[in-house]
Amino acid sequence: MIEDTAMTIPPASKPLPKDDTAQDLEQYMPADSSATTANPEHSTSSASGQPIMQLSGIIREFAAGEQTIRVLHDIDLTINQGEMVAIIGQSGSGKSTLMNILGCLDQATAGDYKIYGKSARKLDADELAELRREHFGFIFQRYHLLGDISAKDNVAVPAVYAGMDTETRIDRAKQLLTDLGLGDKVNSRPNQLSGGQQQRVSVARALMNGGDVILADEPTGALDSKSGEDVMKILHDLKAQGHTIIMVTHDPNLAAQAERIVELKDGYIIADYQTEHYKHTDKKPSSILSGHRKSAFGSFVDRLLEAFKMSLLAMRAHKMRTLLTMLGIIIGIAAVVSIVGLGQGSQQQILANISSLGTNTITVSDGYPRGDPRRRYNDDNLTPEDAQAVGNQPYIISVSPQVNANSSVRYRSVQEESTVNGVGQDYLEVTGETLALGQGFDEQSISLRSQDVIIDSNAKQTFFPNLDNPIGEVILIGSVPGRVIGVLEENDGGFGADLTTPTIYMPYTTVMSRIRGSTNIDRFVALISDDISSSVAESAISDLIQNRHGEEDFQIRNSDSIRQTIESTTGALTLLISSVAVISLIVGGIGVMNIMLVSVTERTNEIGVRMAVGARQNDIMQQFLIEAILVCILGGLLGIGLAFAIGELINRVGGDNFKVIYSPTSIIAAFVCSTLIGVIFGFLPARNAAKLDPVEALSRD
Structure with a gap:
């Protein structure tokens, strides 16, 4: 059964002229079609299958200084299971904004959007990420590939967050790249690929989890004719398998291959009609993830390893920045460990010296205690x-x-x-x-x-x-x-x-x-x-x-009290000097936080890509937190190494007067301290990264 959907009609006071794209598409419309592109009053839309996306009264506004710009006006639209829909319109008509809302990358200012019967407004960030991960595949116009990893790993990223087992996702990523003519480029990084090749990697990534809905923004825009035909063939094959395809395009030839065309102008839908390619289907896509998922723990470990790998790659890509970030930690840890070692060495040297007077001894001396007046003249007792x-x-x-x-x-x-x-x-x-x-x-x-x-x-x-x-x-x-x-x-x-x-x-x-x-x-x-x-x-x-x-009439002196006094005194001095050194650790931690905040800003686009392919907020936070911890742990290890070098120098130069003695406790404490600094000072940047809006993140280069 074909279901008609009413189209949003703009106010009569603002007639909407037919644009060039609509004119180009008239030649592809069936002669008996009841829909028209020029007269909204006679426009209808029909679709097959069950409705999976329902937009009612959708309004999207953006703040521009003190003013508010409305990009979408009261959009009513239903997308059904198995449709192949092309969204067309001039630049600035709201096509990309509409697609972002459909793909759960953006939220409407007003109105209601239901996906699989659930209101998107009632879903939290991780539930929206699950929808993107499990049901959507994105083909971006500007590729949005992660520059530090290979084509194969770029394609496999959505499957990592979906919990697909390692062998299956690697094999599938390679197969998708091979089907798109990139079998010999699976280990190449994006900067080693041409624009067309990068777009094909983006297509492969969108198909990785075999999402119910494929959202394509100019999917063939950067491809040659043959590659473009191959991509469209893949999209048609996916449509035949029951996938829902939504394309944003300026190409009338590409739009004409769709079964349904939705045209936007100035934020309004001015046409919504079926083409001659429309075919009714009740087929639903089979789940690629079914039977290939890891356990919850295995999936968590996979995501943890992915975050660890990306952290190492980011540190390697910015070696000088990483070293400067570590510098405060290195100096602070080296100072604390060296001072504690020097304090312990000095303490042991002093205690060794007083051992010449006897260890664990008590001395009883003749004479009345101090303050007794008899002390002056009677001391033969x-x-x-x-x-x-x-x-x-x-x-x-x-x-x-x-x-x-x-x-x-x-x-x-x-x-x-x-x-x-x-x-x-x-x-x-x-x-x-x-x-x-x-x-x-x-x-x-x-x-x-x-x-x-x-x-x-x-x-x-x-x-x-x-x-x-x-x-x-x-x-x-x-x-x-x-x-x-x-x-x-x-x-x-x-x-x-x-x-x-x-x-x-x-x-x-x-x-x-x-x-x-x-x-x-x-x-x-x-x-x-x-x-x-x-x-x-x-x-x-x-x-x-x-x-x-x-x-x-006697006095007692306990050598152990002398030992305790010396230990407490040297311990207090060591603690005092170490407290000063700890300040450098805090300063180093603040430096880590500042650099990580800069890193978040620089890698905003990467964060947006990961969110788009289904990364949870915890996944994003985990990645940046691990990076901060790795920086501090590595800085701590280098600081401990520097402390040993300083200690060796002091031991050689100081002779018997100065000794640096390191205890495992101080080294372990230094290591734990550097790790805590990474956790404490890395939390804010990681949290900021996790809270980024996917659409805003994707829009930054």
């Missing part, structure tokens, strides 16, 4: 028995009592004021110092008050500058002779080291009885077991000594 009592505790590994004295030391003709330290037999174990030569004190040395001495490197250099091994030599400490039994390793200027004064070590009992003449010690140092908290041990020792003395 600590005894060797106190040290022994502490040494008997299960959480104590060893204890070394200590007494200090200053004395003149002489060896032959050399005499020098020196520090004399009376120490216990476990002194070396407690402090962590080591011997370069000889041996240490033993229990017999302490009990017999032996006159054995150990000298440090300063004393060796002072008294024995020309003697490699001073073991067995006798020096005079005041009036007390002493025999050298050991030489300490050189202290490299660590925490607490005296670089100038010679230091002599003797048993503390010897110093107390033979040099000082006292029964009290100045302090004792206790080495704490590693499995005991130093703060708990400190509290227990304090309680023990206080119970023995009946009062707090």
